[in-house]
Amino acid sequence: MLNAAEDKGNSLLPEEIQRYLVGGKFGSVIEYHQSLGSTNERAKELAALGGPEGLVVVAESQKQGKGRLGRTWFSPQGKGIYLSLIIRPPLKPVEISGFTLLGAVALAEAVFQITGLRAGIKWPNDLLVKGKKFAGILTEMKSEQGENYSLILGTGINVNSDPLDFPLTIRDTATSLKMILGKELERARLAGALLQVLEKLYVEYLEKGLEPILQLWKEWNVTLGQWVTISSGTEKYFGQAVELDQTGALLVKGSDGKIHSFISGEVTLKN
Numbered sequence: 001m002l003n004a005a006e007d008k009g010n011s012l013l014p015e016e017i018q019r020y021l022v023g024g025k026f027g028s029v030i031e032y033h034q035s036l037g038s039t040n041e042r043a044k045e046l047a048a049l050g051g052p053e054g055l056v057v058v059a060e061s062q063k064q065g066k067g068r069l070g071r072t073w074f075s076p077q078g079k080g081i082y083l084s085l086i087i088r089p090p091l092k093p094v095e096i097s098g099f100t101l102l103g104a105v106a107l108a109e110a111v112f113q114i115t116g117l118r119a120g121i122k123w124p125n126d127l128l129v130k131g132k133k134f135a136g137i138l139t140e141m142k143s144e145q146g147e148n149y150s151l152i153l154g155t156g157i158n159v160n161s162d163p164l165d166f167p168l169t170i171r172d173t174a175t176s177l178k179m180i181l182g183k184e185l186e187r188a189r190l191a192g193a194l195l196q197v198l199e200k201l202y203v204e205y206l207e208k209g210l211e212p213i214l215q216l217w218k219e220w221n222v223t224l225g226q227w228v229t230i231s232s233g234t235e236k237y238f239g240q241a242v243e244l245d246q247t248g249a250l251l252v253k254g255s256d257g258k259i260h261s262f263i264s265g266e267v268t269l270k271n
């Protein structure tokens with residue numbers, strides 16, 4: 001297997017990603033690893049050491065990639081983008097709900113910019129094509145001294161994986177951009193586009209609040225209007241996903257006509 005230095009044309013080396021950045025803060029410093037437990041964990045360590053906003057950790061593979069809701073994120077060598085970004089929003093922690101939706105919009109826009117592919121967002125931040133997932137986001141908060149905190153926005157994208165790369169347990173539900181488009185993509189270019197769009201949306205969020213981001217999310221979403229089962233903790237609820245509230249929570253209308261609001265959970269779409 002080629003290591004990153006040999007496979008320069010398709011690595012996540014900082015200089016490869018930074019070729020696609022035009023100024024800005026996000027990605028101006030990138031810490032690169034061939035292999036890591038989890039880029040989110042490493043970004044949290046760096047944040048605790050005072051790592052600045054915009055600092056990025058990338059890895060060619062992860063041994064303990066983490067997904068949402070305690071799941072693992074399958075992270076094979078050289079096939080995906082495993083990237084975590086430190087953000088230090090000048091906002092109170094209660095004001096940052098919905099931030100994770102911003103990440104999903106950025107992913108959808110970056111993929112569209114680079115490939116022309118229109119993916120759908122399943123609430124809150126899964127990227128799907130034909131019902132199969134190729135990317136997701138894990139946002140974690142790291143409390144620091146006093147009121148300070150940082151946000152770690154971790155993105156996993158299956159870029160150049162082939163069907164047999166996936167373990168059997170997810171082979172029916174996971175896909176990659178290569179499987180969808182029938183060709184390999186330059187991962188660094190997509191990572192660069194993602195950082196650019198993330199920064200653009202973040203600036204917009206700080207200037208105008210969450211509302212414009214929620215509107216964009218709705219343009220990409222494949223959840224609202226659908227009948228869904230939502231699992232949240234031990235609770236399972238069936239109903240029609242009708243709206244987002246102003247914080248990004250999903251509103252689901254049950255058969256009794258009552259509206260339930262979910263701030264986290266796993267949505268299964270009834271096709």
Ligand code: BTN
Pocket residue numbers: 037038039040041062064065066067068069071073081082083084125126135136137138154155156157
């Ligand atoms: C999900 O959809 O469940 C979220 C997946 C997030 C995976 C990424 S890969 C980079 C970063 N590091 C991790 O350990 N997880 C996130």
